[in-house]
Amino acid sequence: MSELAIAPPRSVRAPDFEGPMIRCDGVTKTFEEGRLRALDGVDLIVEPGEFVAVVGPSGCGKSTLLNLMAALDQPDDGTIRVAGHDLGHPPDLDHFRAVDVGLVFQLDNLLPSLTAVENVEVPLFTTERSRRRRRRRALDLLDFVGIADRADARPPQLSGGERQRVAIARALANEPPLLLADEPTGRLDSATSARVLDLLESLQRERDVTLVVVTHDPDVAERARRVLHMLDGRIERDVRDP
Ligand SMILES: Nc1ncnc2c1ncn2[C@@H]1O[C@H](COP(=O)(O)OP(=O)(O)OP(=O)(O)O)[C@@H](O)[C@H]1O
Numbered sequence: 001m002s003e004l005a006i007a008p009p010r011s012v013r014a015p016d017f018e019g020p021m022i023r024c025d026g027v028t029k030t031f032e033e034g035r036l037r038a039l040d041g042v043d044l045i046v047e048p049g050e051f052v053a054v055v056g057p058s059g060c061g062k063s064t065l066l067n068l069m070a071a072l073d074q075p076d077d078g079t080i081r082v083a084g085h086d087l088g089h090p091p092d093l094d095h096f097r098a099v100d101v102g103l104v105f106q107l108d109n110l111l112p113s114l115t116a117v118e119n120v121e122v123p124l125f126t127t128e129r130s131r132r133r134r135r136r137r138a139l140d141l142l143d144f145v146g147i148a149d150r151a152d153a154r155p156p157q158l159s160g161g162e163r164q165r166v167a168i169a170r171a172l173a174n175e176p177p178l179l180l181a182d183e184p185t186g187r188l189d190s191a192t193s194a195r196v197l198d199l200l201e202s203l204q205r206e207r208d209v210t211l212v213v214v215t216h217d218p219d220v221a222e223r224a225r226r227v228l229h230m231l232d233g234r235i236e237r238d239v240r241d242p
């Protein structure tokens, strides 16, 4: 058995809100002073525990939508609720980003001067005051993603797949009920990408984490229970059990 079969270090927190995990109503986002319409009235409901893939041609608005769900940017129009928070008026953005949502970016975004374990510790600074417990938790997470033996390596010394797994461990640090991932297997070979997918799938299946994964990778879309096909800033098709 691979290390990925190891039971997760702690269970995911029970949701402390009612209703969908994500709700978008008429979400519109423009750039270039309104000339470029990246999102054009997106309506979407994602229930807790769903595994949703978002696909579509380059430039159709996938990353823009994910960034809005993560409260990294604001829509021009429409409303977004995530994990019970209205992202137009979130009570505490830092807390939301640190605790309610885990992010895995298109590029892994690790801090190159910190070691793998230190990168995973970063989000724990908002929630865990004990240095010893932060370290133990971060090591458990690296173990969970199967790279505990690389804990002291820095990102430039890690392979693309190892970096992506550190990024996933970091995203899980505070047990968020929602994981948003932008091309998590984009730069990985097929064996490594299958490993990362196994990991994501086990999170969804065993820990009830809601997954929204932007991807060009047909293997990811195949594993998802629901595929959103985007085109020109809209959800053109919403296919369940593809
Ligand atoms: N910060 C920005 N400033 C200006 N234009 C932007 C910005 N972010 C995105 N865009 C534009 O908005 C549109 C949607 O971009 P987005 O990054 O969401 O596409 P995508 O579907 O993720 O594409 P890819 O598959 O290539 O990652 C594109 O035309 C892009 O050029």
Ligand SMILES: [Mg+2]
Residues within 6 Å of the ligand: 062, 063, 064, 106, 182
């Ligand atoms: Mg993108």
